[in-house]
Amino acid sequence: MLNSELCSILGIEYPIFQGGMAxxxxxxxxxxVSEAGGLGIISAMNAGADYLKKEIETARSLxxxxxxxxxxxxxxxxxxxxxxxxxxxxxxxxxxxxxxAKFMPMxxxxxxxxxxxxxxxxxxxxxxxxxxxxxxAEGGESGGHIGELNTMALVPQVADALSxxxxxxxxxxxxxxxxxxxxxxxxxxxMGTRFxxxxxxxxxxxxxxxxxxxxxxxxxxxxxxxxxxxxSLKTSFSRNFFMKENDPSISNEELESAGIGxxxxxxxxGDDAKGCFxxxxxxxxxxxxxxxxxxxxxxxxxxxxLLKGTKWVR
Numbered sequence: 001m002l003n004s005e006l007c008s009i010l011g012i013e014y015p016i017f018q019g020g021m022a023x024x025x026x027x028x029x030x031x032x033v034s035e036a037g038g039l040g041i042i043s044a045m046n047a048g049a050d051y052l053k054k055e056i057e058t059a060r061s062l063x064x065x066x067x068x069x070x071x072x073x074x075x076x077x078x079x080x081x082x083x084x085x086x087x088x089x090x091x092x093x094x095x096x097x098x099x100x101a102k103f104m105p106m107x108x109x110x111x112x113x114x115x116x117x118x119x120x121x122x123x124x125x126x127x128x129x130x131x132x133x134x135x136x137a138e139g140g141e142s143g144g145h146i147g148e149l150n151t152m153a154l155v156p157q158v159a160d161a162l163s164x165x166x167x168x169x170x171x172x173x174x175x176x177x178x179x180x181x182x183x184x185x186x187x188x189x190x191m192g193t194r195f196x197x198x199x200x201x202x203x204x205x206x207x208x209x210x211x212x213x214x215x216x217x218x219x220x221x222x223x224x225x226x227x228x229x230x231x232s233l234k235t236s237f238s239r240n241f242f243m244k245e246n247d248p249s250i251s252n253e254e255l256e257s258a259g260i261g262x263x264x265x266x267x268x269x270g271d272d273a274k275g276c277f278x279x280x281x282x283x284x285x286x287x288x289x290x291x292x293x294x295x296x297x298x299x300x301x302x303x304x305x306l307l308k309g310t311k312w313v314r
Contacts, residue, residue, distance in 0.1 A: 002178070002300045002307070004187040006165045009133055010092060010113060011066045013037030014300055016178070017136070017167060018292075019192025020070020020094055021144070021278070022046070023267035024203045027058030032200035032292035034065040037300075040292075041068040041094060049080040056088055066091040068115075073098025086110040094136060097145065104130050115167070119147025124158045124166075134165040136190050141171030143193055143231050143280040146221065152184070159185025173282030175302020182307060193280040194299075199291045206270030207277055210235070214283035223259070226252055233277040237262060241276075 006015040016038035018025065022045035030040030040063075042055045052069065059067050069090050071081055074097040082103040085093055089110050093100075096117040100107075107114050108131055116127045117136040124135045137158040139151025147154075151170040159166045168181035169190035181189050195201060197208050210233050222241045223230045232238050241258060244250045259276065266275025290298070 002303050004165065004182075006134060006167070006188040009165070010039060012039050014296060015167070015188030016296055016299060017041060017068075017094075017169075017188065017190035018195045019142075019169070019190050020044075020068070020096075021192050021196070022072070023264050024196065024201065025070065026202060027055035027060075028062065029195065029198060029201050029292070030055075030067045031059045031062035032198065033195065033296070034059075034067045035063045036291075036293040036296040038292075038296050039066065039068055039092065041070050041092075044069055044071045044075065044077075044081045044085075046072065046075045046077065047081075048077040049084045052081050052084050053088070056084075056090060068092030068094055070094045070096065071100075072096055073100060082106065085112060099126070101130055104132075117169070118158070119149065119154070121157050121161045124162055128162050128164050132164060134167055134187070135162065136167040136169050137186070138190070139168075139170030140221075140231070141281040142169055143219070143278040143283075146170075146229050146231050151181075155181060155184040155186050171281055173280075173285040175299050175304075175306060177282070178299060178303035179306035182303075191299075193283050194286055194295060195292065196279065197286055197289045198295060199289055203267050204270030206272070207266055207275075208289065210277050211279055211283050211286055212288070214279065214286070216281070216284040218283060219279060219281050223255075226255055230276070230278065231280060233279050233283065235272050235275070235277055237266075237273060237275055238277075 004015045014037045018033040020041040020043040022043045025043040030042045033040030044052050086106050092113050094115045113133045115134045118124045137155045140146040155168045165187035167188040168186035220234045225245045262276035265271040266277045
């Protein structure tokens with residue numbers, strides 16, 4: 001059985017996390033993943049307390065199993081959503097885009113297990129000292145905001161440096177990726193792009209269609225000039241943004257303005273011209289819609305077969 005100490009720490013059946021994707025990872029999707037044995041995660045994104053409370057209530061109405069909330073520390077509402085998860089005693093919090101040190105004591109007092117997303121060994125060590133129960137080591141193959149290192153290089157170095165479990169993320173699309181992550185020293189994986197096409201995922205149908213049609217070379221990284229690179233699917237919006245980014249006559253302020261609301265336009269409206277369709281490099285491996293349970297069952301059976309030394313079957 002696909003298992004690790006992460007399962008006993010979090011009270012989950014399989015060490016598979018669903019990524020906290022803004023405008024996508026809601027209470028319904030998180031509950032479906034948790035019910036299937038993984039750890040579903042709600043994205044607090046840039047929303048306020050009322051939105052998050054509603055999504056937590058939705059998840060709790062659909063599952064009694066543990067789930068998590070992803071908090072973006074650069075959100076203008078970070079203080080209030082940090083308080084919400086403490087008040088409601090959400091089992092797990094994952095964090096990104098900043099240092100959660102300010103909120104760690106409050107979360108730990110509420111019994112919350114904190115798992116920061118990190119792009120480097122240095123930050124991973126800092127999070128362990130703060131009391132994180134695990135870290136997500138996310139490589140540049142992933143969708144959304146990315147770091148410089150890829151998963152193959154990042155995960156073993158973080159695993160060697162820490163005594164707490166490491167969850168691998170970025171470039172993992174099937175059981176082969178899970179088995180590879182375990183061989184690199186990870187004790188679990190986090191996947192976003194694969195769950196974009198889950199039946200329970202409420203993202204716009206145009207978004208799902210783009211992921212299903214994607215090939216291995218259909219992602220692009222924009223935003224390097226601004227200091228926060230983002231990987232997404234190649235669309236008219238992303239290509240246009242990339243051209244602007246390489247035009248010296250366009251200021252950083254203009255670039256920042258051009259990206260405002262782009263993810264919502266993709267996830268909610270399915271707008272190709274205005275939307276940023278975030279997805280990882282494994283999008284080309286995603287070729288059918290399935291329920292969250294079917295996805296996790298398939299991932300587990302593939303990974304177990306490989307880890308037992310038997311032949312992997314597509």
